[in-house]
Amino acid sequence: MKNLATTSSPGRILVVDDHAAARESVADVLRQAGYEVAGLASAVEALTVLEGETFHVVITDLQMPGMDGLEFIRQISRRRLHAEVLMITAHATIASAVEAMRYGAFDYLEKPFDVTQLEELVARAIQRGRLLGSDTISSDDHFQAPKDNGVSMVGTSAAMNELRERMGRVAPTDETVLICGESGTGKELVARAIHSLSRRAAGPLVSLNCPSLAPQLAESELFGHRRGAFTGADADRIGRFEMADQGTIFLDEITEIDLPLQAKLLRVLQERTFERVGCSQTRTAQVRVVASTNRDLNEEVAAGRFREDLYYRLAVVPLAIPPLRQRDDDVHLLTDYFLARAATRLERPVCQLEPDARKLFAAYPWPGNVRELENIITRACVLNDGRPITAAELRPWLEQPEQVDKPMPQGPLPVGMRLEDMEREMIVATLEHFDGHRAKAAEALGIGVRTLSGKLRMYGYAPRTKHFGTTAPAERQNLPLPAADFAGSLKSKSGFA
Ligand SMILES: Nc1ncnc2c1ncn2[C@@H]1O[C@H](COP(=O)(O)OP(=O)(O)OP(=O)(O)O)[C@@H](O)[C@H]1O
Numbered sequence: 001m002k003n004l005a006t007t008s009s010p011g012r013i014l015v016v017d018d019h020a021a022a023r024e025s026v027a028d029v030l031r032q033a034g035y036e037v038a039g040l041a042s043a044v045e046a047l048t049v050l051e052g053e054t055f056h057v058v059i060t061d062l063q064m065p066g067m068d069g070l071e072f073i074r075q076i077s078r079r080r081l082h083a084e085v086l087m088i089t090a091h092a093t094i095a096s097a098v099e100a101m102r103y104g105a106f107d108y109l110e111k112p113f114d115v116t117q118l119e120e121l122v123a124r125a126i127q128r129g130r131l132l133g134s135d136t137i138s139s140d141d142h143f144q145a146p147k148d149n150g151v152s153m154v155g156t157s158a159a160m161n162e163l164r165e166r167m168g169r170v171a172p173t174d175e176t177v178l179i180c181g182e183s184g185t186g187k188e189l190v191a192r193a194i195h196s197l198s199r200r201a202a203g204p205l206v207s208l209n210c211p212s213l214a215p216q217l218a219e220s221e222l223f224g225h226r227r228g229a230f231t232g233a234d235a236d237r238i239g240r241f242e243m244a245d246q247g248t249i250f251l252d253e254i255t256e257i258d259l260p261l262q263a264k265l266l267r268v269l270q271e272r273t274f275e276r277v278g279c280s281q282t283r284t285a286q287v288r289v290v291a292s293t294n295r296d297l298n299e300e301v302a303a304g305r306f307r308e309d310l311y312y313r314l315a316v317v318p319l320a321i322p323p324l325r326q327r328d329d330d331v332h333l334l335t336d337y338f339l340a341r342a343a344t345r346l347e348r349p350v351c352q353l354e355p356d357a358r359k360l361f362a363a364y365p366w367p368g369n370v371r372e373l374e375n376i377i378t379r380a381c382v383l384n385d386g387r388p389i390t391a392a393e394l395r396p397w398l399e400q401p402e403q404v405d406k407p408m409p410q411g412p413l414p415v416g417m418r419l420e421d422m423e424r425e426m427i428v429a430t431l432e433h434f435d436g437h438r439a440k441a442a443e444a445l446g447i448g449v450r451t452l453s454g455k456l457r458m459y460g461y462a463p464r465t466k467h468f469g470t471t472a473p474a475e476r477q478n479l480p481l482p483a484a485d486f487a488g489s490l491k492s493k494s495g496f497a
């Protein structure tokens with residue numbers, strides 16, 4: 001199969017329309033935009049061609065003699081031919097276009113349309129294929145770093161495919177998305193992908209790194225301020241919400257926003273209205289909100305650090321990004337991808353990796369996830385002398401196994417202690433032994449991470465202070481938390497939190 005990553009044109013497009021003039025005018029526009037374009041007059045013929053050749057996008061007319069556009073789309077999906085399909089339709093047949101989307105078409109274009117609309121839609125279709133087509137990158141392919149700044153999401157593990165599928169469904173809607181995952185798993189990448197796959201792709205994507213906000217300035221940063229509203233406010237200023245109008249705002253690490261500001265954020269999510277600091281005029285912004293967190297929001301809510309109502313509002317569609325150690329072969333694929341990227345950046349041939357280095361990578365638990373892998377590969381490539389990279393060179397940069405495998409402290413058996421108390425002490429001691437790393441602690445204890453999290457919640461374990469509080473109220477413990485998908489496997493930047 002021809003691979004998008006290795007294709008010199010930005011993509012291959014098949015235009016299917018029985019009207020030669022219409023077909024050629026679409027084809028011409030796309031050729032001029034740099035695509036490789038083929039045109040066919042019938043859907044039957046097109047299906048035969050698609051069985052043998054890869055096209056990234058198929059553009060089809062609805063009304064055609066023989067097989068019509070709708071049946072064509074149904075056949076593409078039934079035969080699992082991987083192409084993004086765009087339907088061209090006259091206004092009178094919009095209902096069919098909507099039906100086409102149910103059969104798997106990516107979008108439709110209503111006649112008459114202009115060149116910009118066509119180009120934009122095709123670019124989005126190509127981007128979608130690159131992000132969501134799990135089979136576009138296989139381990140046999142030699143990667144070439146993308147020449148544009150487009151987002152590439154590498155990985156073919158079941159977990160990544162599931163994530164892609166959910167992203168594909170949620171991206172085109174305007175729903176709020178909460179991205180959860182450990183540090184370095186790719187939360188920002190997913191946020192960018194959601195924006196670029198949405199109907200707001202042509203609008204702005206405004207990112208706000210919440211931990212970097214000074215509390216006094218956070219509100220003004222989000223909503224803007226009026227001149228003179230506070231010391232230092234020497235001019236009117238618009239906030240990120242207004243900047244993101246008609247686009248997407250990405251609130252990165254949202255748990256770092258303090259409680260008073262959380263209340264204001266809730267209002268924006270509910271009513272889309274806000275005021276600039278020092279200004280009474282209520283404003284609205286048409287903004288889609290995407291937020292991320294590397295914490296277990298269930299715990300943040302239980303500890304009273306995060307508003308429960310805001311949590312529910314944000315977690316309409318949660319997307320859990322699995323840690324790298326749960327992604328099978330993805331380490332191997334990502335390694336090749338980053339080797340290729342480093343080569344492009346350094347303008348050198350692609351560095352090779354000895355088999356023992358690959359084995360080391362496969363066995364390593366990657367606490368820093370994809371970011372750690374990327375950093376290590378970049379470093380290895382920068383320092384490389386032309387010989388294949390060995391495990392011995394890489395080992396000193398990985399977290400030392402001794403730290404992970406150090407012997408557990410043993411003591412005399414605490415005869416006379418209540419079993420329940422002993423379990424609690426045992427769990428906390430194990431967790432502390434593993435620096436708060438829940439997956440490792442759960443493994444050592446022989447229980448699942450979710451069970452471990454449940455027990456900690458039941459004990460009222462307050463992670464930040466490492467003290468036991470009173471048992472959390474029952475309704476708190478049982479939040480139907482979508483983020484429970486990853487609860488327990490989270491390791492915060494500060495260790496256990
Ligand atoms: N599936 C992937 N394919 C290709 N590159 C990836 C993938 N996942 C992550 N990356 C890259 O790894 C790096 C870390 O990703 P990103 O910044 O999105 O993670 P994050 O979860 O936001 O991290 P942090 O919690 O540290 O902010 C980035 O350079 C990103 O491009």
Ligand SMILES: [Mg+2]
Nearest residue numbers: 184187188252
């Ligand atoms: Mg991030």
